Amino acid sequence: MADYDYDLFTIGAGSGGVRASRVAAAHGARVAVAEEYRVGGTCVIRGCVPKKMLVYGAHFAEDLEDAKHFGWDVGERKFDWKKLRDNVLGDVDRLNGLYKQTLENNNVEVFHERATITGPNEITLGSGEKKTAKYILIATGARPHVPTCPGHEYGITSNEAFHLDAIPRRVLIAGAGYIANEFAGIFHQFGAKVTLMNRSDQMLRGYDESVRDRLLQISLMKGIDFRFNANFEKIEKQEDGSLLVFMSNHEPLNVDYVLFATGRVPNVEGLGLEDVGVSVNERGAIQVDGNSRTSVPSIYAVGDVTDRVQLTPVAIREGQAFADTVFGNKPTTLDYSCIPSAVFSHPPIAGVGLTEAQAMQQYGTVKVYTSDFRPMKNVVAHRNERSLYKMICDEPTGKILGIHMIGPDAPEIMQVAAVAVKAGLTKADFDATVAIHPTMSEELVLLK
CATH class of the missing domain: 3.30.390.30 (FAD/NAD-linked reductase, C-terminal dimerisation domain)
Structure with missing residues (x-):
């Protein structure tokens, strides 16, 4: 391996990439990571961690109401969105620092720039500098999918939801998966009028029917509206800044925000995969075998960028298994059966x-x-x-x-x-x- 600059070069410093890099380095490998944004990835920066903090904040709406029946006089209630938002983002900064410290403590070199694969063992950084590695690991994650319809540029995704200046008075959430239902509960508890629309007649596909039906009943009882069998036709911005949403099978709806929560797309664009022969499926996800190896023997991939399960704990396990197998002389494969999951709805x-x-x-x-x-x-x-x-x-x-x-x-x-x-x-x-x-x-x- 001395013929290469590194034993491992990881592209993407999210949950899977950080775990793989840290463990590989602990096994004695010379490791580098390229990350063009912030260390920590979707979960830490713009996903499950800050979202769970918002969920905690949202629960106080009902908890404070319930407290009266337990003898507590809570007085006048007032919610300050900006205080919660800034506290959450402040903790994201803290976690970002801890993730960087973890890599540094394990002697992993970090390049804060974009990286492209220009050969089976070659990476070209955004600066133009080239690096070589015995193995390359792709851990670039995924991003929110945005439907293509006239006016889609007026909508936001979960990425932007954490940075809003104020809670919207009326919000339309497109999608019926875990992200859509979680933000529906969050915004509703913070006082927004929430409408959730979905192109099919089901929500939370993959979960047991009895459980998801119960969530639908409770959500309706709380005052969240649902529009099923609805597809976007167009979104028009009004003079007052609001958005008029036209959809199939339903009347137009006037809202302040449209939040797209319609799935996630693997981040593969501009990586150079086609130039080196890394195979992807029809969704653009990287195809890998049981050891996370792609169609190019020296290139591996873990996490949401692959054609497997898009869950943070799974990405972490995949990163661990990769590092143990390739660098730790400890062949490990991940069992994808019986994976528990949760929706932090209300x-x-x-x-x-x-x-x-x-x-x-x-x-x-x-x-x-x-x-x-x-x-x-x-x-x-x-x-x-x-x-x-x-x-x-x-x-x-x-x-x-x-x-x-x-x-x-x-x-x-x-x-x-x-x-x-x-x-x-x-x-x-x-x-x-x-x-x-x-x-x-x-x-x-x-x-x-």
């Missing part, structure tokens, strides 16, 4: 394993256990919102095939439940476990 949902429909298709005979209950806190707070826990099992063996839930702290509870599902435990194992009372999580060992 209330949040979480799931692991097969949905009821998937289980029936694969196993034929399944047994479904449910608990439909009102959390104790909601009872005292006079809030009618109900939680739903659901366990799907293989009927002959009792093996748990999937667990799905909606309710307060569902993602926190699901993390431990996911370990049980991954381990192949049965309904009998849960039944044999003593409940912690009174908790919401005890419903998992009391399911009927």
